[in-house]
Amino acid sequence: MDFALSPKAEDTCARMWDFMRERVFPAEKTWSDHLAVHGPHATPPVIEELKAEARGRGLWNLFLPSLSGLANVEYAAVAEITGWSPVIAPEAINCQAPDTGNMETLHLFGTDEQKARWLDPLLSGEIRSAFAMTEPEVASSDATNIATQIVRDGTDYVINGHKWWISGVADERCQVFIVMGKTDPSLPSHRQQSMVLVPRAAEGLEIKRHLPIFGYQDQHGHSEVVFRDVRVPASNLLAGEGDGFMISQARLGPGRIHHAMRAIGMAERALALMVDRAKSRVAFGQPLVEQGVVRDLIAQSRIDIDQARLLVYKTAWLIDTVGAKGARTEIAAIKVAAPAMATAVIDRAIEIFGAAGVSDDTPLAAFYAWARVLRIVDGPDAVHRRSIAREELGRVPQYVG
Secondary structure (H helix, E strand, C coil): CCCCCCHHHHHHHHHHHHHHHHHHHHHHHHHHHHHHHHCCCCCCCHHHHHHHHHHHCCCCCCCCHHHHCCCHHHHHHHHHHHCCCCCCHHHHCCCCCCHHHHHHHHHHHCCHHHHHHHHHHHHCCCCEEEEECCCCCCCCCCHHHCCCEEEEECCEEEEEEEEEEEECCCCCCEEEEEEEEECCCCCCHHHCEEEEEEECCCCCEEEEEECCECCECCCCCEEEEEEEEEEEEHHHECCCCCCHHHHHHHCHHHHHHHHHHHHHHHHHHHHHHHHHHHHHCEECCEEHHHCHHHHHHHHHHHHHHHHHHHHHHHHHHHHHHHCCHHHHHHHHHHHHHHHHHHHHHHHHHHHHHHHHHHCCCCCHHHHHHHHHHCCCCCCCHHHHHHHHHHHHHCCCCCCCC
8 A cells, every 4th residue: 555645646735735835724714704794604715716716726626536637545635635624625625515425426427518618617626516315214324215206207307305405405506406316116115215406596496494413503404395386307327227225435535535535634733733722721820732731632632643644545546456346344434434534533622722612712512513524424324234234244353264
């Protein structure tokens, strides 16, 4: 295994750090001030300024190897850098979820017409998108449970269903939904589902509410959506009928690398804040950093971050060399390991900051909320542990003696 970055990737990371220091970090207050005045789902104008700047610096669509020339293991290093400012930086370089997964899906499975209508404006940052799978009435961690109906009616598909936690919907720039539902419940469980493209303006599509995370309203929102006799042309089908489960698996491998590395970036910023606070804060007659228990928290955080990063790099390397199918156990493992690590490190930083750590005066409270939620999105920890255990139990043991 070789995780060394190519000269191109080294240069990209250096330029990404310059962009973060010169433009992204200074924009964080501008971003939050705008939302405080205009509401949590407004679009701060500074994001378009950042996007234009990123494009000018060649920091655009880096997640897609065919466009960026970066391998997954190389983009992983960039994704970690964006995790230092996880709300602003990924969108600024057009590498924000769920758009990345949706763009990969359209890139892999879209027709020329679908790509022209939806992929091209997504790649140019003109619109945003949503992926509608999770449902309130069923345990959606088992995708075969999905109950939304997608029924063929002549030259159309008619969609009826109830979705929630659909990320990106509160942002009016979100113009297209990739909707997963059942086209034929009589088929084997993994061939019942299909995916269709649904424009935001489709008649019968109702956005009911935007759900908070630990009291935080994400700028792009996590929304509850109802589809009542929503009609779209049959040409909006992605791939073929019954391919929904296959598509959902294809889009998850690289996406989990992105999520995991951004979580590591959040943890690194939390550790940096922890160290700075420990050096500057005095209690009981000496800086906090002189307290053994504080040093222990710092040391353990460094160990945990580096362990998680190596596992993610190994997974990205496997995707690059043998494909996502050959890395399925590792993909599940990083989905468990990275958010759990980030949650623990951020929690330690909050402990060092005390009450300030749970306020909005630092990014730690928001980081903690999002890191904890990452242990649920794209399948909860328990589901991934189940997959890992199944693979492990299927191994042939190599006993010695």
